Amino acid sequence: MSEEQFEPKIVAFLCNWCTYTGADLAGTSRIQYPPNVRIIRLMCSGSVDPTYVLKPLLDGADGVLVGGCHPGDCHYQSGNYKARRRVVALKEILRNAGIDEDRVWLRWISASEGQRFADTVTEMTEFLKEKGPNPMRKEWAV
Amino acid sequence: MEQEPRIGVYVCHCGVNIAATVDVESVAEAAAELPGVVIARDYTYMCSDPGQNLIKQDIREHRLNRVVVASCSPRMHESTFRAAAQQEGVNPYQVEMANIREQCSWVHKDEEKATEKAKSLIASATAKAARLDALAEREVEVTPAVVVIGGGIAGMIAALDVADTGLPVYLVEKQDHLGGRVADLNRTFPELESVSELLEPLIERVQNHPQITLFLESEVTQVDGYVGNFEATIGTRANSRMNELNEQSTQVGSIVVATGYDVFNPDRKPEFGYSDYPNVITSLEMEERLAEGDLTVNGRTPERVAFIQCVGSRDIQLGNPHCSRVCCMYTAKQSRLVREMLPESEVTVFYIDVRTFGKGSEEFYDEARSKGVRYRRGNVSEIYRKRSDPDRVVLVAEDTLLGQAIDFEADLVVLAVGMEPRDSASKISQLLKLPRSADGFFLEAHPKLRPVDTAMEGVFLAGCCQSPKDISDTVSQAKAAASSALIPLIRGSVPVESATAVVNEDLCAGCGMCVDVCPYDAPALDELWGVSRINAVLCKGCGACAVTCPAKAIRLQHFTAEQVLAQVDALV
Numbered sequence: 001m002s003e004e005q006f007e008p009k010i011v012a013f014l015c016n017w018c019t020y021t022g023a024d025l026a027g028t029s030r031i032q033y034p035p036n037v038r039i040i041r042l043m044c045s046g047s048v049d050p051t052y053v054l055k056p057l058l059d060g061a062d063g064v065l066v067g068g069c070h071p072g073d074c075h076y077q078s079g080n081y082k083a084r085r086r087v088v089a090l091k092e093i094l095r096n097a098g099i100d101e102d103r104v105w106l107r108w109i110s111a112s113e114g115q116r117f118a119d120t121v122t123e124m125t126e127f128l129k130e131k132g133p134n135p136m137r138k139e140w141a142v
Numbered sequence: 143m144e145q146e147p148r149i150g151v152y153v154c155h156c157g158v159n160i161a162a163t164v165d166v167e168s169v170a171e172a173a174a175e176l177p178g179v180v181i182a183r184d185y186t187y188m189c190s191d192p193g194q195n196l197i198k199q200d201i202r203e204h205r206l207n208r209v210v211v212a213s214c215s216p217r218m219h220e221s222t223f224r225a226a227a228q229q230e231g232v233n234p235y236q237v238e239m240a241n242i243r244e245q246c247s248w249v250h251k252d253e254e255k256a257t258e259k260a261k262s263l264i265a266s267a268t269a270k271a272a273r274l275d276a277l278a279e280r281e282v283e284v285t286p287a288v289v290v291i292g293g294g295i296a297g298m299i300a301a302l303d304v305a306d307t308g309l310p311v312y313l314v315e316k317q318d319h320l321g322g323r324v325a326d327l328n329r330t331f332p333e334l335e336s337v338s339e340l341l342e343p344l345i346e347r348v349q350n351h352p353q354i355t356l357f358l359e360s361e362v363t364q365v366d367g368y369v370g371n372f373e374a375t376i377g378t379r380a381n382s383r384m385n386e387l388n389e390q391s392t393q394v395g396s397i398v399v400a401t402g403y404d405v406f407n408p409d410r411k412p413e414f415g416y417s418d419y420p421n422v423i424t425s426l427e428m429e430e431r432l433a434e435g436d437l438t439v440n441g442r443t444p445e446r447v448a449f450i451q452c453v454g455s456r457d458i459q460l461g462n463p464h465c466s467r468v469c470c471m472y473t474a475k476q477s478r479l480v481r482e483m484l485p486e487s488e489v490t491v492f493y494i495d496v497r498t499f500g501k502g503s504e505e506f507y508d509e510a511r512s513k514g515v516r517y518r519r520g521n522v523s524e525i526y527r528k529r530s531d532p533d534r535v536v537l538v539a540e541d542t543l544l545g546q547a548i549d550f551e552a553d554l555v556v557l558a559v560g561m562e563p564r565d566s567a568s569k570i571s572q573l574l575k576l577p578r579s580a581d582g583f584f585l586e587a588h589p590k591l592r593p594v595d596t597a598m599e600g601v602f603l604a605g606c607c608q609s610p611k612d613i614s615d616t617v618s619q620a621k622a623a624a625s626s627a628l629i630p631l632i633r634g635s636v637p638v639e640s641a642t643a644v645v646n647e648d649l650c651a652g653c654g655m656c657v658d659v660c661p662y663d664a665p666a667l668d669e670l671w672g673v674s675r676i677n678a679v680l681c682k683g684c685g686a687c688a689v690t691c692p693a694k695a696i697r698l699q700h701f702t703a704e705q706v707l708a709q710v711d712a713l714v
Contacts, residue, residue: 011713013706024215027244035255038262038713039245041216042701043641047685052706059714075597076684077575077661086689118249 008062008128017075019067025114033118034125046079060137070108147178147272154188154213163247194226201230212240233276240267269712281635284370284395292400294322296605296620303624305353328433331475332506369600370636396627403561403606406454440533444553455560466560478510561610641700642681649695656687
């Protein structure tokens with residue numbers, strides 16, 4: 001695969017109440033963004049298990065996006081704070097394990113921020129294109 | 143018990159909404175090859191009756207036990223397809239959706255890539271569907287009674303509406319009397335009716351109502367439970383001098399919060415000299431004076447009366463950017479009454495904007511002006527005592543319409559103080575787990591469609607605890623809160639979340655981390671067995687405990703790690 005044609009794969013874990021709905025709003029508003037993202041709906045960003053982030057990275061996804069409600073807006077009161085602490089800790093672990101922690105993004109996107117969702121995906125896709133493919137892709141391929 | 147998954151996949155064209163960008167036929171063909179898929183079809187409108195019938199027919203003919211619909215957002219039609227599947231005996235929780243419209247065809251133009259993405263979203267949904275468990279839809283019975291917190295006009299109206307249906311109401315008031323802040327007012331706007339004539343019959347009805355149990359000098363000290371089955375502890379002051387409380391607990395099905403507001407303390411704007419000058423008073427003190435018919439200050443009848451609007455409202459520096467919604471009208475009322483009482487006086491209102499939006503309010507404001515009340519647009523920045531006449535004060539202001547700085551002399555200054563969230567709002571918020579909006583007032587579940595509901599099911603808001611409002615709006619909201627509070631009680635049972643977290647007791651070490659992390663107190667340690675047990679009725683299914691559990695003994699049903707990781711596998 002040549003560098004020009006590289007299309008990053010992004011797995012996104014979005015909370016049902018804010019970011020997933022924000023992504024829906026981007027749809028109803030017909031805001032275009034790169035098709036590189038694949039969304040998995042969860043009820044809360046606070047239910048994102050570290051393995052959910054690790055597995056796609058080890059399997060060769062180029063980036064993982066975790067989307068939750070803005071601080072103070074969590075449908076479950078504090079799930080997004082839990083997500084934030086977990087992602088910080090996880091990045092530390094990734095760094096120590098030699099996995100590029102910049103491939104993991106945590107963003108607060110509300111149900112009314114369709115544009116922000118589209119912008120985030122666009123930005124992340126560009127960022128990952130710049131960065132190049134996840135080396136795990138090659139290493140884990142038989 | 144585990145049935146082999148037999149999955150039907152249904153790809154919707156949504157007219158051209160999906161089909162114009164995504165090659166739906168090739169998507170359906172690809173879906174047919176996925177593990178567990180028995181049949182895959184595409185159709186113009188899956189949500190239409192013929193579309194649903196197609197699914198139902200396949201469930202019968204192909205003995206499907208899972209359904210995947212690739213169409214719009216699950217927020218749109220998940221309930222439609224769940225109901226259709228359920229009619230044919232498929233558990234509604236074994237229906238999964240792939241969102242190929244909002245999150246694919248509407249946001250991507252490249253047909254090839256959109257088609258490829260649709261295929262992988264369906265693969266992901268199908269992988270999850272194959273692992274979905276059947277969940278029971280559950281209902282619990284309710285206790286048909288209501289506790290109303292706050293005995294102001296909102297609380298009394300809500301209590302009466304509930305009690306008039308014949309259900310018991312516990313009305314809890316902090317003070318030793320009913321009436322709340324409204325009792326401090328003299329006349330209503332724009333009707334100029336006597337407040338006491340309005341309030342007294344209401345208070346009497348509340349006191350004598352056979353279904354209302356009144357708790358004065360009391361507060362709700364603890365609330366446990368959930369919608370339909372709350373246990374509220376009411377503490378009554380045993381002795382008015384001491385803080386000792388006699389507590390008793392009551393079972394109720396819903397809770398109405400009508401705790402009202404605090405009045406802005408003008409000492410927080412020291413430049414107005416409220417505590418320094420006897421001729422600077424608040425609008426509430428003005429109500430009292432108007433009721434007594436005595437406007438003399440420093441022993442003389444005021445010749446020049448000034449009103450200052452937006453004191454403590456629309457003031458970002460004070461942390462109150464909100465409008466208190468009543469000050470424009472009560473200022474129009476008071477200024478007009480002053481003109482009527484003292485026709486010789488000069489009455490001037492300093493305002494930022496005049497907002498008289500209620501029924502009959504703009505007409506009332508016009509009349510105040512036609513009666514000689516002068517309105518000057520501009521902020522007052524300072525008030526000081528006049529040197530040559532210490533009984534007078536001078537207002538330093540800017541008339542923003544004339545673009546002039548002015549020194550305005552007055553014998554009496556009325557500060558139109560605004561409304562703030564109660565000091566006790568944070569306590570109530572913790573007690574009932576009620577979120578608050580940025581302004582500090584309690585947050586409604588939806589600003590348009592669920593204005594009296596809260597994030598806590600079974601807890602409803604009435605009156606100024608939600609945001610500043612006048613008596614009419616407060617009463618409307620109180621009536622709305624009462625009828626919403628009655629819904630679960632009349633229904634007799636409440637549905638509870640099925641996708642809850644469950645503990646595998648064989649793996650649980652009883653460490654209690656789930657207990658710490660749960661915002662709803664759903665898990666509790668069973669001391670005898672040394673394991674955690676989750677009260678499914680309290681659980682909202684957020685999944686925080688499942689991630690936290692170091693033994694991975696907790697799984698969040700419908701979003702299990704196995705299901706999510708299978709989705710990841712299908713995608714990467």
